[in-house]
Amino acid sequence: MRKAGVLLTTALLAGCGGSEQSRDRVLGRVDAALLTSGGTGADWPMTGYNYSEQRFSPLTQVNAGNVGKLGLAWFADMPDARGQEATPVVVDGRLYVTGPWSKVFAYDAASGQKLWEFDPGVDKAKGVQACCDVVNRGVAAWKGRVYVGTIDGRLIALDAGTGKQDWSVQTTDNSKPYTITGAPRVVKDMVIIGNGGAEFGVRGYVTAYDAATGTKKWRFYTVPNPSGAKDGEASDAAMAKVAPTWSKNGEWKTSGGGGTVWDSIVYDAELDQLYLGVGNGSPWNHGLRSEGQGDNLFLSSIVALKPDTGQYVWHYQETPGETWDFTATQPINLATLNIGGSPRKVLMQAPKNGFFYVVDRMNGKLINAGQFIPGVNWASGYDMKTGRPIENPAARFYKTGKPFLALPSAIAAHNWQPMAFNPNVGLAFIPAQIVGSAYLNPSSPLDAAKPLGFNVGQDLGNAMYPRDAATVKAAIAGATGRLVAWDPVANKARWTVDYPTPWNGGTMTTAGNLVFQGTALGEFRAYAADTGRQLFAYPVGTGVMAGAATYQVGGVQYVAVLAGRGGALPLSIGYAIGKARDVPNVPRLLVFKLGGTAKLPPSPQPDTAPVTLPTATGTPQQVAQGQALYGRYCQVCHGASAGGGGVLPNLQRSANLGNPDGWHAVLIDGALKDNGMVSFAKVLTPEQAQLIRLYVLDEAHWAQKNLAEAPTAGGKVPARTGVR
Numbered sequence: 001m002r003k004a005g006v007l008l009t010t011a012l013l014a015g016c017g018g019s020e021q022s023r024d025r026v027l028g029r030v031d032a033a034l035l036t037s038g039g040t041g042a043d044w045p046m047t048g049y050n051y052s053e054q055r056f057s058p059l060t061q062v063n064a065g066n067v068g069k070l071g072l073a074w075f076a077d078m079p080d081a082r083g084q085e086a087t088p089v090v091v092d093g094r095l096y097v098t099g100p101w102s103k104v105f106a107y108d109a110a111s112g113q114k115l116w117e118f119d120p121g122v123d124k125a126k127g128v129q130a131c132c133d134v135v136n137r138g139v140a141a142w143k144g145r146v147y148v149g150t151i152d153g154r155l156i157a158l159d160a161g162t163g164k165q166d167w168s169v170q171t172t173d174n175s176k177p178y179t180i181t182g183a184p185r186v187v188k189d190m191v192i193i194g195n196g197g198a199e200f201g202v203r204g205y206v207t208a209y210d211a212a213t214g215t216k217k218w219r220f221y222t223v224p225n226p227s228g229a230k231d232g233e234a235s236d237a238a239m240a241k242v243a244p245t246w247s248k249n250g251e252w253k254t255s256g257g258g259g260t261v262w263d264s265i266v267y268d269a270e271l272d273q274l275y276l277g278v279g280n281g282s283p284w285n286h287g288l289r290s291e292g293q294g295d296n297l298f299l300s301s302i303v304a305l306k307p308d309t310g311q312y313v314w315h316y317q318e319t320p321g322e323t324w325d326f327t328a329t330q331p332i333n334l335a336t337l338n339i340g341g342s343p344r345k346v347l348m349q350a351p352k353n354g355f356f357y358v359v360d361r362m363n364g365k366l367i368n369a370g371q372f373i374p375g376v377n378w379a380s381g382y383d384m385k386t387g388r389p390i391e392n393p394a395a396r397f398y399k400t401g402k403p404f405l406a407l408p409s410a411i412a413a414h415n416w417q418p419m420a421f422n423p424n425v426g427l428a429f430i431p432a433q434i435v436g437s438a439y440l441n442p443s444s445p446l447d448a449a450k451p452l453g454f455n456v457g458q459d460l461g462n463a464m465y466p467r468d469a470a471t472v473k474a475a476i477a478g479a480t481g482r483l484v485a486w487d488p489v490a491n492k493a494r495w496t497v498d499y500p501t502p503w504n505g506g507t508m509t510t511a512g513n514l515v516f517q518g519t520a521l522g523e524f525r526a527y528a529a530d531t532g533r534q535l536f537a538y539p540v541g542t543g544v545m546a547g548a549a550t551y552q553v554g555g556v557q558y559v560a561v562l563a564g565r566g567g568a569l570p571l572s573i574g575y576a577i578g579k580a581r582d583v584p585n586v587p588r589l590l591v592f593k594l595g596g597t598a599k600l601p602p603s604p605q606p607d608t609a610p611v612t613l614p615t616a617t618g619t620p621q622q623v624a625q626g627q628a629l630y631g632r633y634c635q636v637c638h639g640a641s642a643g644g645g646g647v648l649p650n651l652q653r654s655a656n657l658g659n660p661d662g663w664h665a666v667l668i669d670g671a672l673k674d675n676g677m678v679s680f681a682k683v684l685t686p687e688q689a690q691l692i693r694l695y696v697l698d699e700a701h702w703a704q705k706n707l708a709e710a711p712t713a714g715g716k717v718p719a720r721t722g723v724r
């Protein structure tokens with residue numbers, strides 16, 4: 001390994017020279033060979049470790065025998081308490097990580113000294129178009145540059161040595177609600193990037209750009225052009241074939257259909273194929289989206305492409321006729337498994353819908369599909385001849401006309417949190433969770449598509465908690481997390497660890513027979529990979545949801561993880577987040593080594609003292625109207641039933657509950673737009689904004705009286721300003 005002094009010199013050279021040759025001295029080794037093998041384990045050269053994205057490190061200095069001696073080597077406070085989802089990338093003793101609002105940070109990986117940071121300066125008002133917080137899941141590194149996708153749809157190349165912007169391209173139409181939260185991937189000197197936005201109404205695609213110049217190479221749309229026209233893109237031939245799986249009419253014609261590729265894009269260096277994890281439909285409701293007709297390819301599918309041209313090779317659709325927000329965007333691990341006595345090149349995925357898939361990479365054929373959480377009720381299993389699910393007819397709520405209480409739900413049996421695979425023990429480690437929710441048909445004009453808020457074809461206004469303490473307490477108790485060690489050959493769990501709350505961290509595994517995972521309630525843990533025995537737990541003073549990385553500098557193995565709460569579930573779930581709501585939200589990069597002695601300062605504790613609420617003044621009719629509006633426009637960020645999640649302000653504690661002018665300033669005048677809380681004047685009249693206030697105030701009184709022992713934190717909201 002080079003020493004820090006040498007690295008600083010090369011950084012200066014790269015900054016001064018700017019030519020390809022000098023730039024390559026920093027990160028020069030990040031090329032196809034390194035990303036294919038991953039190297040010795042000294043580097044963690046891409047978010048998924050290497051192209052197979054198993055998040056498996058060959059390092060063994062930290063192992064099942066000594067992991068209990070792991071201590072903090074160093075830590076770095078991060079600026080934004082809005083969801084830390086990135087996995088660090090480490091090359092030549094430098095650590096690169098991203099944070100909320102698409103910011104990038106570089107550190108000396110051994111000392112923790114900050115080398116540079118880059119703020120792309122995104123328009124904060126774009127935050128309202130990020131379904132699941134203004135998060136980012138990491139950079140890609142390649143030949144002297146690091147790449148980041150931004151929440152406003154740009155792909156930016158930075159000089160790895162200096163953090164200075166080299167090139168930037170707008171990958172989306174910024175007049176539409178596209179966002180980027182996923183890490184770019186670099187394949188054959190091309191940067192591949194997708195996007196999100198299917199909750200609001202967009203058409204999904206991925207684009208490949210020249211890694212040196214940012215010139216577009218190809219684009220692949222995942223769903224047909226609603227106009228019926230050709231796009232003149234790599235996907236045209238495939239789109240012509242799948243067009244008959246969509247209805248003649250239906251809302252996809254105006255929404256764009258969805259199918260965004262917002263996280264998993266995996267390169268198969270053995271077969272020279274690129275796998276896209278494709279997202280949900282837009283709107284979710286298949287009855288509205290496609291008149292209840294057709295499989296709607298390539299929604300909820302894994303699609304294989306030729307990386308040179310973006311041309312279609314094969315696909316496997318996990319959820320035909322997707323209608324529950326069941327994305328197939330979740331992390332994909334590549335491996336060779338011994339199945340039925342012969343080696344098979346497979347990919348593995350544990351997507352939202354609760355089934356663990358093993359798919360043949362040669363042809364896209366399903367090998368195994370098994371339920372990895374208990375109680376999956378939308379399908380009982382898979383027909384292995386056709387590769388299609390055996391559905392529960394009640395799950396298609398738009399056909400039955402009846403609500404369907406689903407497990408899993410849009411919140412997911414497994415979301416974006418990284419899944420790791422350890423080939424030594426033959427197990428995949430799924431950061432799973434057990435959270436149900438109801439799907440209801442639209443019931444009023446409020447549920448139609450709007451210029452703000454989720455457009456998912458659901459009755460969101462009635463999808464909140466009933467005013468029944470026993471039901472709410474049961475929902476809190478029932479929403480749990482589970483680490484599942486899945487045997488993909490036997491198609492069953494070998495061991496599990498239960499957690500009292502959902503939304504725990506991603507996993508990382510090593511040849512030291514270890515699995516690392518952070519928890520929502522504030523620990524960073526290690527388990528024996530083969531047995532699940534807990535070997536290590538470090539209190540980190542905040543919730544953890546990101547996945548860890550490990551690397552070696554100067555003969556010392558380090559384990560790095562981002563800590564801090566946020567993301568879809570703490571924004572949207574309300575009361576059922578349970579005890580996690582009272583866990584402080586402290587955004588921090590934590591780096592461990594054997595015998596580390598650094599100490600964390602105590603985390604500032606959220607204010608959980610009961611607030612004195614103003615008198616509730618809404619009539620039952622006003623409260624009901626306000627509840628429907630809150631459910632439609634507010635709950636996906638401020639929590640069902642205004643229950644809060646400890647990330648965005650808990651509105652039940654808002655100082656504006658008795659202050660109509662202050663409430664108006666935020667909802668109508670957009671006083672907090674720089675936090676992502678834009679004016680809702682496009683969809684709410686001033687009178688409707690006040691109805692929402694009356695509802696939240698009423699709900700706060702009910703919760704104070706009926707859920708007294710339930711968590712209450714989330715921070716008091718001062719009037720008008722001061723929101724973090």
Ligand code: CA
Pocket residue numbers: 198199279280325327
């Ligand atoms: Ca979605």
